Amino acid sequence: MAKSERPNFIFIMADDHASKSISCYGAGINKTPNLDRIATEGMLFNHCYVTNSICTPSRATILTGMHNHTNGVFTLDDKINKRLPNVAKSMRSGGYRTAMVGKWHLGEGEDHEPTGFDYWSVLPGQGEYWDPEFIEAGGKSRVSGYATDIITDKCIDWMGQRDESKPFFLMCHHKAPHRSWECDKKHKNLYTEPVRLPDTFTDDYKNRARAATVAKMRVAEDLTYFDLGLAQPEGGSRQVGSKMMDVWWYNERKVPAPEDVTVLRLIDKDDGTVFTFNTREELVEFKFQRYMQRYLRTIQSIDDNVGRLLDYLAVEGLADNTVVVYTSDQGFFLGEHGWFDKRFMYEESFQMPFMIRYPKGIKAGTVCNDLISNVDFAPTFLDLAGLRVPTYMQGVSFRSLLEEKTPTDWQQVAFHRYWMHRDIIHEAYAHYGVRDQRYKLIYWYNEDFGLQGTRPGGQEKEWELFDCEEDPLELFNCYNDPRYAGVLKKMTRLLEDKMTEIGDEMVHPRTLR
Template sequence: MTKQPNILFIMSDDHAAHAMSCYGSRINQTPNIDRIANEGIRYDNCFCTNSICAPSRATILTGIYNHLNGVRTLGDKLDGRQPNFPKLLQASGYQTAIVGKWHLGQGGDNDPTGFDYWNVLPGQGKYFDPNFIENGEKKTYEGYVTDLITDLSLDWLCRRDKEQPFMLMCHHKAPHRPWVPDEKHAHLYDDIDIPEPETFHDDYANRASAAAAATMRVDRDLKEEDVKGIPPEGLKPAQLKSWNYQRYIKDYLRCIASIDDNVGRLLDYLDQEGIADDTIVVYTSDQGFFLGDHGWYDKRFMYEESLRMPFVVRYPQEIKPRSVQPAMVLNVDFAATFLDYADVPIPESFQGTSLRPLNGGNVPEGWRTSMYYRYWMHLAHHGVYAHYGVRTDRYKLIYYYAEALGSTGAIDDPKPPEWELFDLRKDPHELNNIYADPAYEAIVKDLKDELHRLQHEVQDIGVVEI
C-alpha cells in the first residue's frame, strides 16, 4: 500500500483570487502562496456553492451542500454529529488538528469534531491578543492573530507522532473585515496608489434591482473602523470613493502580506523536516470577495468576484509543477479529494467528486460543465437578495427569488423576483443582463432546464418554484 500523504490545508477568510499574484493580480504580490502554485497546480475555475463564510466551511468539512448539512446562513451552527472528512481520516490512522477560525458554533455538538487537537477562535476572533478555545478550554494569547495561528499550527506539527500521517487545517481569520494589519506591514503601500478595478464606477444599470439595492458600496457603506479615520473635508463624491478605497484596500492587502509570510513559515517547516514531498499542501479561501469591483466590498452575490475561490495545490508525487487546470471544481469536492488520497472510501452521501485525476492533468469523461449556487440570507447584513442560479462555461443564469423562507437571520421582507442572464464570453464583467433579449430565448430555456436538473441532483428540492 502506498504511504498515506500528509495533508496541510491552509484557508484564509475573504481572500479573493485576484489578490494573488499567481492569479495575475494587478494589486499585490504573494510570493509564498505562489510557491504552492509554481510547484503544483492552479485551478482557474474553482467556485463556492454559497458565498458566505460559515456555509462554505461547512460544505468543505462535510462534502455536502448547505441545505443538507444544515448551515445555510451565518446564523446556523454545524451539527458535529454528522460525518465529515476529518473523522474518516482520524479513523484511518491520521492525526488531525484544526487551528484558527472555526465560525460554525461552539459548545456541545457545535464544537469541532474529528480532530485530535483543536484550538479555534470564538466567533470572528480579534486581530490582536485574541482569545482561543483549545479543546474546550478558553485561553488568551498575546500577539497578532495570523502569527499566532501559524505558531500554534507549527507547535502541533512539532509535537505530532512522526510515524503517522497528519491532516492539519490552518484557518486564518485574515483578511476579514475590519482589516487590521500587523506592525510589520502597517506602512506597506504608503507611497503608492492601488489601481482601481475596471468596474469601480459601475452604476448598476442593465441589472436586476438586487445590484443597486445591496449595501456594500465603497463610497457610502464603509464605516470609520473600516477606513481607520475620517476623510478630509471638501472631498467631492468621486474623491471620497477613491479615498475610501485606498484606505480599505491597502489594509486588506497588508493583512494578506502577513498571511503570505506565514504560509512561507509552514512551507519552510515541511522542507526542514524533509516531508515536503510526502505532503499535500492546499491554499484556498472560503469564498471570493469584491475588491472595489462593481464599487463593492464583501461577497454573497453569484457574480464572478464573489463566486470564484483561489485554489492552489502542491503534491510533488503526483502534481507537475506549474500545472493549470481550467475544469470547473467546487468546494464540495475538497472532502472527497482528501479521502481519495488517503485511500479512505468516500461515503455515498458525499456530493463532491475527487479532484485527484484533475491534479494529475486528466479530466474524467463526463466531468461537470455546470454548477449550482444558492444564497439564503435575504437582506441580512448587506441587503443582498436571496437567490440561486446555474453557471456553465459560458453563461450564468441567476434567479432572485428574494424571500427569507424562514432562513436563520434572513429578513422577512419579500421583493419582486427577477432574473439575470450573462454571456460571460461577451460580458466577463457581468454588466449587461440579457435575460429579456429574444436572441437568447432558447438559451434561457436550456439553462432553466439545467438549473432544475442540478437542483434535483443535489437534492435541493424544496426551492421556490419558478
Template sequence: SLIKTPNLDWLSQHGVRFTNSFVANSLSGPSRACMLTDKHSYSNGFTDNTKRFDGSQQTYPKLLQKAGYETAIVGKWHLSSNPTGFDYWNILIGQGEYYNPDFIDNGKRVRLPGYVTNITTDLALDWLDKRHNPNKPFCLLIHNKAPHRVWMPDTCDLDAFNDRVYPMPKTFYDDYKGRKAAAKQEMSIIKDMDLVYDLKMADKENEIHSNPELEKWGRANYARMTPSQRAQWDKHYAPIIQKFKKDGLSGRALAEWKYQRYMHDYLRVIRSVDRNVGRVIDYLRQHDMLDNTMIVYTSDQGFYLGEHGWFDKRFMYEESFRTPLLVYYPNGKRGDIEQMVQNIDYAPTFLQVAGVDVPKDIQGVSMLPLLKGEKPKNWRKSLYYHYYEYPAEHSVCRHYGVRTDRYTLIHFYNDIDTWELYDLKKDPEQMHNLYGKPGFEKLTKKLKKELARLREQYNETNVTE
C-alpha cells in the same frame, strides 16, 4: 497584479493553480460547512451564519480519523458549535480579532498576545512539532482570519505599499441598470464602508463619527491593543487621520480615497498571510516532509476589491463566486488546471489521496485525477450555487443559479422574483443582463433545464422560495 506573494507563488509553481475554482455559497460559515461535509448548504444544514453547525454529521476529518489519521484545526472556525472530528482544536471565537485574539483551546478560553495570523501559524507549527504523533499520518487545517473585515495589518506591515496608487476597477461606478438585486445591496464602498470601523479613522479628538454600532467596535479593536502596538499603529494612522480631517473630502474624491485606504489595508493583511504560508512550507522542508505532504491553499470565497463599487462577497457574480485554489501534490501535475471545481470537491479528493473510501452520499467529485494530470472525459460541465442569508447584513437577496463554461443564469427570490443571464465571454464583468432579451429564449430554456437538473441532483427541489 496587485501584490507580490512569493510563498503562494511557490505553491503555484511547484504544484497546480485551478483557474476555474468556485464555492457553493459565498459566505464564510456556510462555505466552511460545505468544505467539511462535501455537501451543499441545504444538505449539511448550515445555510447561513445564523445557523449552528450540526457536529454529529459526517465530515472528512472524522473519516480520516477512522482511517488512522491525526486531525487538528487552528484559527477561524465560525460554525457556532464546537469542532468535532479533531484530535486537537484551538479556534478563534466567532470571526476572531486581529490583535491579541481570544482562542478556545480544546474548550478552554485563552487570550494570546500578538497578531492573529502569526499566532495561528505558531499554534499549527507547535502542534506539528510537539503534539502530533510522528508515527501517524496527519490532516492539519490552518484557518486564517485574514483577510476578513476589518483588514487590520500587522505592525510590521503598516507602511507597506505606502507609495502605491491602485487602479480603480472599471465597474466601480456601476449604476446596476437591469439588475434589481445588485441595486438593493448594502456593501458599497461609497455608502456602506465605515470610516471608523473599516477605515480606522478613530481620531483622538473624537471628532470623526460614523455608524454608532460599527464605531463602537472600531474603537474596541484599537482598545484591545497593547501600548506598544498602539504606538506603532498611531505612528502610521495619526497623520492619515489628520490629513483626512483637513482635506474634508466629499463625493467622488471621498469614494476614491476610501477605495485606496481599503486596498492598502486589504493587501497588507494578505502580505501577512503569504509570509505565514512561507513559514509552513519552510517547516515541512526543514523536517523532510515536503515529499509526502499535500498542501492546499484556498479561501471561504472570493471578495470584491471595488468591482461594482463593492467590498464583501455573497453574490453569485464571478468575483465572489470564484475562490483561489492552489495545490501542491508531490509528484503530481504542475501548472494550471482549467476544469471547473467547487469546494464540495475537496473532501473526496483528500479521502482518495489518503486511500479512504468515499461515501456515496458525498456530493462533490474527487479532483485527484486532475492533480495527476489526467483529463476525465465526463468532468462536470456546470456548477450549482445557492445563497440564503437575507434579510441580513449587506442586504444581498437570496438567489440560486447555474454556471457553465460560458453562461451564468441566476434566480433572485424571496422578496423579489427576478432572473439574470450573462454571457461571460462577451461580458466578463456581468454588467448586461440578457434575461428576457430577444434571441436568448432557447439558451434560457436550456440553462433553466440544467438548473432544474442540478437542484434535483443536490436535493434542493423542496427548498422553499
C-alpha cells in the same frame, strides 16, 4: 495505497481572500511570493466556486462535503451539529492524526465544537487580530501577539509533536483578511502606491436585477470609520462634515452632502494624519485606496506565514509527501461594481482562489480551467489519502484533474445558493443559480424561508443570464434577449438537473420537464 505512502495534508484557508489579491492570479495589485510558490510548484485553478458565498455555510460545506440544505448550515447564525459526519472523522478513522487551528465559526459550546480532530484550538466567533482568545478542549486562553502568526505557531507546534508513524491532516484557518483588516505593524507602510480603480467601480446597475441596486456593500457609502482606521472630531456637520456611520450594522447610509465635503476632516487613528477633501469623488476614491491598503497589508502576513509552513515542511523532509492547499472561504469584491464584501453569485464573490501542491502527484506549474466547487474538497482529500469517499458526500473527487486527465463526463457546472434574504446588514437578496464554462443563470427568488437573521420577502422574482465570455464584467443581463433563447433553455435545464441531483428545493416556476 500503503500507509507509508499516504500523503500528509495541510489545508490553509483564509477568510474573504479574493483571487485577484494573490499575485499568481495576475491582477498585479500586490505581491504574494509564498502563496505563488504553491501554484508554481503545483496547480492553480481558475474556476473554483463556492456553493454559498458566506463564511459559515461555506465552512460547513468544506468540512462535510455536503450542500447547505443537507448539512443544515444555511446562514451566519446557524451552527453545525457536531454529530454530523465530516472529512476529519473519515481521515481519523482511516489512520490519520487530525488537527483544526484558527477560525472555526461554526458555533460554540459542547454541541457545536470541532469533532473528528485529535487536537483543536479555535477562535471564538470572528476572533480578534491582536492578542486573540482561543478555545480548546480544556477551556479558553488568551495568547499575546498577532493572530496570523499565532495560528501558524500552533500549527507548527502540533506538527512538531505529531506521531510520526501516522500521516497527518491539518486544517489551518486564518482570520485574515476579514473585515476590519488590521495588519501586522511591520506591514503598515506597504502598498502606498494607488491601486487602479476597477472598470466597474462606478457601475450604475442598469440591465441587472434589483438586488444589485439595493445591496449595502458600496465602498462609497457603506464603509465605516472603523473599517478604514479613521476617526472624526466631534461637532456638527458645519464644523466637521457629515459623518460616515461608525457602526457597520446601522441600517441607513450616511454620506457627506456635497456642501459638507469640504469641511470634512478624517483622522488616522494611528498617527494622527488629517485628511481633507475638495469633492465627493475625491472622498470616494480615498475610501477605496484606504480600503485596499488595509486589505492588502493584512494579506501580507498570510503570505509570510504560508512561507513559514512551506519552509518547515522542507526542513523536516515532509515537502514531497505533503498535499498543501491554499484557498479562501469564498471570493470578495475589491471595488468591482463599487462593492466590498461577498454574498452574491457575481464572479468576484463566487470564485474562490484554489492552489494545490503535491510533488508526488501534481506536475509543477500546471493550470486547470475545469470547474470545481468547495463541496468537492473533502472527497478529493479522501481520494488522495486512499480512503473511501462516503456516500453521504455530495461532492466529487477531482483527483483526475490534478493529474491533468479531465474525464469526458466531468461536471462542468457550479451551483450556488445564498439563503440569507435581505440580511440586516447588507440587504443582499436570496438567490440560486448555476454556471458552466461560459454562461451563468441566476434566479433571485427573494424569500427568506423563515431563516434567522433575514427579513421578509415580497419583492418581484427576477432572472439574470450572463455570457461570461462576451461579458466577463457581468454588466448585461441577456435573459430576455432572443439571441440567447437556446442558451437559456440549456442553462435552465442544467439548473433543474443539478438541483434534482443534490435534492435541493426549486422555488422557481418550472418551465422544463
